[in-house]
Amino acid sequence: MRDAYRSPLTALGAVLALWLILGFWPLFTGSRVALSLLVVLVSGVMLWRQRRASQTRVTAVRDIVDENLPPEDFQGAVILVCSDNNPLFVPGSRHRKTRQGWYLWVKDAEQLPLFAQHLSLVRPALLSQISVMLAVVPELHTSGEDFTQCMRGWQRAVVQCRAAFGTIPPLWTVTWISPPVACTDAEPVWFTTVSQRSGIQVYQSAQGNVSLAEWTRETRSDGRLSRLSQGLWLDSLLAWQNSAVNDLLSVQRGELPVMKPCVQGMCMVPVSGIAGNLWQQHITSVTALPPDAVVTTEPLPLPELLLPALPRRRGVSRRMVCWGYAGLLGGIFLALAMLASWMNNQRLIRNVGDHLALYHQLTGKPVAPKLRAQQRLRADGALLDDWQRRGEPLRYRLGLYQGLRLGPIVEAAVSDWAPPPPPPPVIKKIIQGPKTIRLDSMSLFDSGKSALKAGSTKMLVNYLVGVKAKPGWLIVVSGHTDNTGSQQINQPLSLKRAEAVRNWMRDTGDVPESCFAVQGYGDSRPAAPNDTPEGRALNRRVEISLVPQADACRIPGNTHASSQDDDVLKNETE
Known part of the structure; x- marks a missing residue:
């Protein structure tokens, strides 16, 4: 249940519970008072705890500004960009909006579950459109061990998002590396893996998507460099990607489950790295020649071509969720109220039936017991008649009232016997002695x-x-x-x-x-x-x-x- 509507639903549940106890359930007065006080106490504690939790959550996500969030009717993909996400955003910006997606900057692994919870509260209709993208830029890291610990932290944070989303959100990875020196002036090249059957696809704006084999056979029009060099660069990237990222996610470690990325993308584009970074270390170990460093101030290109391949399902708006829970509470209340009404009517039938049975068992000799039983039936009949004229109490309603069929039975029973008439008034004359x-x-x-x-x-x-x-x-x-x-x-x-x-x-x-x-x-x-x-x-x-x-x-x-x-x-x- 979401905090945004948990408090009003708690209040609604308390009101319905009090209505059920005071208006329907067959209880003694003391029991009704005790249960009513218990409901008020429990609901008060729940509202207080919800308020405390809401204040704690607001403090924890104070870096999240709702103006950066997509509107609730946004139809595109919502991507939580994690790990090496700074190069993807303009300094000072916390989101990037495109035609197909809305990219949100996540500060660190500790903030990711809180960010997910905040989104589930303020944008519940977008939950089905949310995915987590691990942005990997090896040229920003120098220690392989630190990089591994960072990936494990993000993996743990993604698993913790299950509490907010109800399931682990889709996870996908995108890696950016600088191309060979000879290709630094070329347009970005995307290598994507959507499914194992289709293999690696290559995307360039001029030609669109083509298979890796087809792309390798083609030669650049200027003839200065064949795409074979980029293919070799890709092989090195795949080897590093599998050892540093994929193998880490595909092995279960303790509470961390196996997480297989649903989509993977690799982009060759100039990246401003640091000296002695992981990519330089890897290329040096393969070729003995470290690649040259590149300096650029442009944000890295976004993986727009991968968004259509992300899993999607229909979302539920916050209002729909709120009405759903309200309907559930109303259904539970109606079921319990009908059960209580049925119990009250059964008790009414049982009480009147006991009075009728005792009345019919008495023969009228002596007259007093039969007369008392008849007076009880008269009182029952008067009560049923009053309910028929003025309306039966709420606890007997909901279409289950049985007094309409009991009234004629009681009236007929009262009319079938009358006590013998009293003797006519006489002057009792008792002779005391003769005078x-x-x-x-x-x-x-x-x-x-x-x-x-x-x-x-x-x-x-x-x-x-x-x-x-x-x-x-x-x-x-x-x-x-x-x-x-x-x-x-x-x-x-x-x-x-x-x-x-x-x-x-x-x-x-x-x-x-x-x-x-x-x-x-x-x-x-x-x-x-x-x-x-x-x-x-x-x-x-x-x-x-x-x-x-x-x-x-x-x-x-x-x-x-x-x-x-x-x-x-x-x-x-x-």
């Missing part, structure tokens, strides 16, 4: 109220028709509540309810108020334990008792009733 009637407060009053409900008077008429006001009997009306609420509320409420019943009896039966005694006990006298709904229902009551009391309830014109009158209560069972 007490117990009335259910909830049948007479609303919750927390002391006014008789509409319709309760009919019940009172039916159940209290046997209560007669007799002289010598006191009608005691007492109110009771359960333990729900405080005593400060329950006691006054029970008293007011007893007074309401007393007032109704007084007004309806034309019974003097002196016949009544009203009491409110609150929850102090429970008839049953208050820890069950049934017990609390029994405790919410109004009791009516006839208590014999001398001189009680004297009605003018009535005779004194016997204290043994047993027909004052009409005992009824439920």
